Amino acid sequence: MTALHLSGVVLPEGEHRDVWVRDGRFTFEPVPGAETVSRGGWLLPGLVDAHCHIGIAKGGGHVDDPAGQREQALAERAVGVLALRDCGSPVDTRALDDEPDLPRIIRAGRHLAAPQRYIPDLAIELAPDDLADEVRVQARRGDGWVKLVGDWIDRDRGDLGPEWPRPALEAAIAAAHEEGARVTAHTFGTDALPDLIAAGIDCIEHGTGLTEALIGEMAARGTAVVPTLVNVENFPDFAAAGERRFPSYASTMRRLYANSGAVVRAAYEAGVPVFAGTDAGGGIEHGVIADEVRALHAAGLAAEAALAAASWAARAWLGLPCIEEGAPADLVVYDSDPRADLDALRRPQRMLLRGRVVA
Numbered sequence: 001m002t003a004l005h006l007s008g009v010v011l012p013e014g015e016h017r018d019v020w021v022r023d024g025r026f027t028f029e030p031v032p033g034a035e036t037v038s039r040g041g042w043l044l045p046g047l048v049d050a051h052c053h054i055g056i057a058k059g060g061g062h063v064d065d066p067a068g069q070r071e072q073a074l075a076e077r078a079v080g081v082l083a084l085r086d087c088g089s090p091v092d093t094r095a096l097d098d099e100p101d102l103p104r105i106i107r108a109g110r111h112l113a114a115p116q117r118y119i120p121d122l123a124i125e126l127a128p129d130d131l132a133d134e135v136r137v138q139a140r141r142g143d144g145w146v147k148l149v150g151d152w153i154d155r156d157r158g159d160l161g162p163e164w165p166r167p168a169l170e171a172a173i174a175a176a177h178e179e180g181a182r183v184t185a186h187t188f189g190t191d192a193l194p195d196l197i198a199a200g201i202d203c204i205e206h207g208t209g210l211t212e213a214l215i216g217e218m219a220a221r222g223t224a225v226v227p228t229l230v231n232v233e234n235f236p237d238f239a240a241a242g243e244r245r246f247p248s249y250a251s252t253m254r255r256l257y258a259n260s261g262a263v264v265r266a267a268y269e270a271g272v273p274v275f276a277g278t279d280a281g282g283g284i285e286h287g288v289i290a291d292e293v294r295a296l297h298a299a300g301l302a303a304e305a306a307l308a309a310a311s312w313a314a315r316a317w318l319g320l321p322c323i324e325e326g327a328p329a330d331l332v333v334y335d336s337d338p339r340a341d342l343d344a345l346r347r348p349q350r351m352l353l354r355g356r357v358v359a
Contacts, residue, residue, distance in 0.1 A: 001355060003034035008041040008333065010323050012304075012312045019043065021329040024355030028325055037357055038333045038350045044307075045322035046082025046103075046330035046353070047345070048314035049289050051205055051226045051277025054084065054105060055091035060119050060282050062090050069093050073102045075286035077358065080332040080348040083320055085277070087184065087205060088147040090122050100354050104330075106318055108145035108184065109138030114163040117152045119282075128168035132175040139181035144319070146176045150185035150204075151192040159248040160189035160209075169199040184226075188256060190214075197223060205277070208232060208256040210263050215270045224273040224317065225264075229295035230288055231279035232260045265300030274301065275317060276310035290345040297342060304339045329355040 004021040020031040054072050057063045063072065073096060076084060083104045086093070088111040096102050111123035112134055118125070126134055131148075138146045148169075154161030164172075176183045182202035187193055190209035197204075197217050203224040204210070210218075210225070218225065235257035243250035268274050276293055280286040289310055296306040308314075312322050321327035333350035351358050 003031045004329075004352070004355070004357070005031065005034040005036045006038040006043060006331075006333070006352075007036075008038060008043045009337070011042055011044045011339070012308065012322075019323065021352065021355045024329055026323055026325060026327050026329050037352075041333045041335050041349060042337050042344075043323060044080075044332045044334065044338060045312050045315055046332055046351075047080040047289055047310050048083045048085070048276070048318065048320070049076055049081045049278055049280065049292075049310075050085045050275040050314050050318070051087045051228050051279050052076070052084050052286065053089055053279070053281025054086050054093050054096070055089035056122065056281035058282065058285075060122060062121070064091055066095050069096060070099065070102065072281065072286045073105070076280070076289070077101075077103050077351070077353070079287045079289055080345065080351060081287075081289050082330045082332070082351070082353050083315065083318065085145065085318060087145075087277070087279075088122070089281075100356065101358055103353070104320070106143045106145065107141075108147040109142040111147050111149055111186075112138065113149035113152070117154070117163050118149045123149060128165055131164065131168045132171040135172045135175045135183070136179055139176050139179035142181060144181050146181050146183045148172070148183060148185040148196075150187040150196050151189050152186075153242070153246065153249055155246075157248075158246045159252055160191070162192035162195065164192075164195070166195040166199065169195055169201075173200045189252060197221065206232065207267070208235075208260050208263060210267060212266065215263075215267050215272060218267070218272045219270040222273065224275060225267055226275045226277040227260070227264045227267075227296070227299075228277050228279040228292070229260065229264065229299065230291050231284055232257060234283060235260075261299040264296065268299075268301050268305065273313075273317065274305075274309055275314045276306070290342070293345060294342055303342055307338055307342065307345075
């Protein structure tokens with residue numbers, strides 16, 4: 001592997017440094033004969049999409065073809081996303097791990113949902129008494145995460161409703177933790193959140209139903225949220241599609257949409273860890289992390305905090321190193337400071353993935 005050299009402002013520290021890559025890893029010790037691949041610019045730890053789905057097609061079908069899965073991963077890489085947290089996929093994507101030019105994928109296994117309470121064919125559907133055992137299975141198959149469906153439309157009540165009783169959640173989350181895995185859950189509404197948070201869940205996806213009291217409890221516990229604001233933009237369409245049969249659901253979705261920015265701002269100001277995820281796969285195209293970072297900033301995160309939510313802070317949360325001695329060489333180079341100009345995220349100038357220059 002060719003030794004490489006870069007110079008520029010290393011983020012998040014903001015110091016101008018020379019950086020070398022030897023055997024695919026960063027070093028700050030000069031490497032004689034290294035090829036200089038970038039001078040000047042801002043060197044950012046590779047971006048992270050903390051909520052996406054490789055293997056789910058537009059409209060909710062499966063992408064069984066490895067070439068199609070690869071295309072989704074490449075769409076993320078094209079915008080500087082070098083690591084993905086896959087929050088539930090119905091297909092096995094581990095063959096992608098053998099391709100060094102694709103982003104790192106941290107998987108949460110299959111969605112786990114109550115019977116007939118999620119998108120058809122995407123989740124493993126099971127009774128509450130079986131949840132903990134299946135959580136153990138998914139924890140062993142995944143990369144340190146398990147994904148629950150916390151709420152979805154309950155057709156009997158005509159609105160969003162919780163999927164699991166509190167005892168089942170407590171047993172399931174305890175089982176995941178015993179297996180060394182963390183647990184996250186899809187929630188749109190409010191009613192499922194108290195039991196999920198009290199049961200010790202590690203992260204909430206979307207979280208549009210969070211209240212001030214729940215945010216305070218999450219902050220005290222260190223529970224994270226991934227707001228997926230680019231997906232929340234679809235809530236009015238969800239409401240319109242369901243209004244004829246489920247008017248209460250439609251009203252709820254419009255209210256959640258109207259309050260979504262304020263919820264994210266309140267969580268950030270309370271100290272809840274906030275990370276950037278797009279929910280790409282299904283209804284959202286891959287490769288829109290810059291839109292999510294912009295949305296987090298518009299909701300109230302400081303620009304640097306919104307950037308951190310998609311880079312160094314997200315990497316630390318997921319156990320991925322940044323630009324540091326001996327770390328795998330994953331970085332993106334920009335021609336302007338992305339802390340001051342978030343639109344720079346749309347213009348990556350150079351990328352290194354696993355110590356190799358990628359297009």
